[in-house]
Amino acid sequence: MTDLTRLTAAETAAKIAAGEVTAVAVTEAHLARIEAVDEKVHAFLHVDREGALAQARAVDEKRARGEQLGPLAGVPLALKDIFTTEGIPTTVGSKILEGWIPPYDATLTRRLKDADVVILGKTNMDEFAMGSSTENSAYGPTGNPWDLTRIPGGSGGGSSAAIASYEAPLAIGTDTGGSIRQPAAVTGTVGVKPTYGAVSRYGMVAFSSSLDQGGPCARTVLDAALLHEVIAGHDPLDSTSIDAPVPAVVEAARNGDVTGMRIGVVKEFAGEGYQAGVMQRFNESVELLRELGAEIVEISCPSFDKALAAYYLIAPSECSSNLARFDAMRYGLRVGDDGTRSAEEVTALTRAAGFGPEVKRRIMLGTYALSSGYYDAYYGSAQKVRTLITQDFAKAFEQVDVLISPTTPTTAFPIGERADDPMAMYLADLCTIPSNLAGNSAMSLPCGLAPEDGLPVGLQIIAPALADDRLYRVGAAVEAAFTARWGHPLLEEAPSL
Template structure:
């Protein structure tokens, strides 16, 4: 009998549509898998067994009545715990929202439900999406299915680990500085940060509003494209949402033809700090693209050197304001309200108890950067760098169709290794941050294992804003070629849990 948890989303949907299996059977197989192994992985913060089964039954009911099913109907999904889910806890990995049950669905949550996608539960993440290892979750770290003593990336480590451990064929992440792509890279999965504004942010708890972007996570490029299509589109509830048709991502993922495509290798993404095995796999990928008929050139984006610095001013600035609402008065944690203290004191105690160290660090950084007298030097300068980075991209995309780089300079590092060294942690997002600052689309997909540690390496593809389909076209080509070379998908090589 087929192990339903090893199928791709596209295969699963096809089997449900043909009646070969039912959505309920698929959901149960995944819920069983979660029950069996998630104690070890800790990908989920909350498993919604009842909700998942009810959604699966609804899909089976529709099919029984002969109603048309969507392309992902009945496929299970792991939802990052940053999207609101009506009646289901949403913590954002923080103590400050422990026990909060949102009264409304995020637009993305509603779109998933409308598509008949079965939400299994909510996945672990760095608190408020601040981090690159999921160690900043208030609810404990998640293990990387390739090596449970290592990090699954972050902030969306729960989603990437759920995919890599076959607890779900689809997942949702959010990417502010790399939180979809870096976890995908270190777990051998596929993750896409769509163009800023492609996926509604309504109901996605804000970290840094001008950078945050929800996106699809999957084990194959086609699955990611199918999910991309299901969640993207204009939302009148999000003013920054793009009012334009969704690019033809599924069509691109099915074509996978890169002949004549101009590919730029970003010169600045190499050198000190890049693991040898990562560069080796990256160079393989570039060679592979050449073999597939792409024209590869080197391009320079000099302002990228300042991207990390600009990011760590803009993101904390916005977060210092976005997180001000967590004051213990209306929802979530409330500490010290013993009848003797003022509202101000209770707010202060609540924030002291409810936020973890990294969140506090960023609130303080941002508060400082926005302060009168410092604003121009910090927030103002960072915005200028942002403009320069956007111009670097524009110049580069005048010469090439897509850019490529390693997704992250190293493979998965051991849990605890960088926990006390914020700067080392921040370097994990060195290659991913520029696309957030400019609002471009970017993907990470597996390009092999680093020889020195046998851990997955990610290839990053960056496309201009609104040209998300190019990611899928290139991604599908690379995926097909590598799978043919390896004889199987990369995840087959992961240890069995």
């Protein structure tokens, strides 16, 4: 493995800006790494070799002309295959969009390009971001670089695996119920769900519009902050975009200090169903924060116990509406259009062939929840629970600056173990879902390896809406303290592929 693939994004950008290495050399090193290991990992659905090298050459030309480079210029990135990218495929992990080439860039994609970030390609994901393991991809599962027989999390397992296997120093994910944070937790990486509306959703294929949020994935807190700053900001093309300044996340990541902070431990995120080793590492994180000068406060959020049930009514309901646009009439897959069938028959045949089992399950559940006679009992009641959860957060943040919990109740489970048990799969997002329902910000970062299986455990930090900088302040402090204690970043303990 070349040393260039082991550098952080911040280190890489600094070397490119100083002329110590070219962006082309960095890009070629990561393309070589992808070629060497991705057949085993399957993090990528599409590698844009020519496009990536063209972007890298443009960065080198700018530097040669003496132009000022941005903080991530020339740094390679893996992009979740849910954001439209002009000229290269966007499949959303589904057969129904196989081969579709978007005619435009998502706002997030455009901001990456404008910042001279080099997009290596598109990463594997659960179909339409529906899943917690990346086993629901129509193109096959992704392996966890720590143990290729285990899941890399979901729905953004391709992005997390690309980072953990050193195929890219940065990645983009989306988080509807934990799909940035849960993969980060089980791969020993950093993942951030920004405040809802802080990162544009224009050009991001919708699953659940009131919950979906793009965000940064990285190997360090600082790298995540640098990427966060690039992709965040108001977008007039997105009606849900917040017209507010981006919090000072990079400054917070460079100056992590929790002295005097009040940090709440969520009482409801413990007990039955939590792996012993996960709780052991979480409790060690609590003590570490206390040693660093934080005041630890136990917080009860009673409505959190109902979050999972509420989410699995709200998200499928919105999914059943959003996925109605895939009708075989405008773009994507078309089955049975031989001139003998009606438009309705072609639509039915296309959806039957193009959507996978999990997508069909959620469409049916959501359609039922929205149907006449059941709307108030199911969808309406779930929205009331959502309000209660938001109120619980508001009360908690009157007492503390941030909340902490395990990111997910267990470490990475074996591929196939929960394939026939949707409820067991859904429980992987138990700790992450409340933040999506409330729209506030949250981060997962590594806090050690579980003693039972030697696999990564994630610490979740939750902050109020538009206080994303608090995540990076606490995250940077925890990361520095753990790295000093371990003597190296956690990922260095991962087996070599």
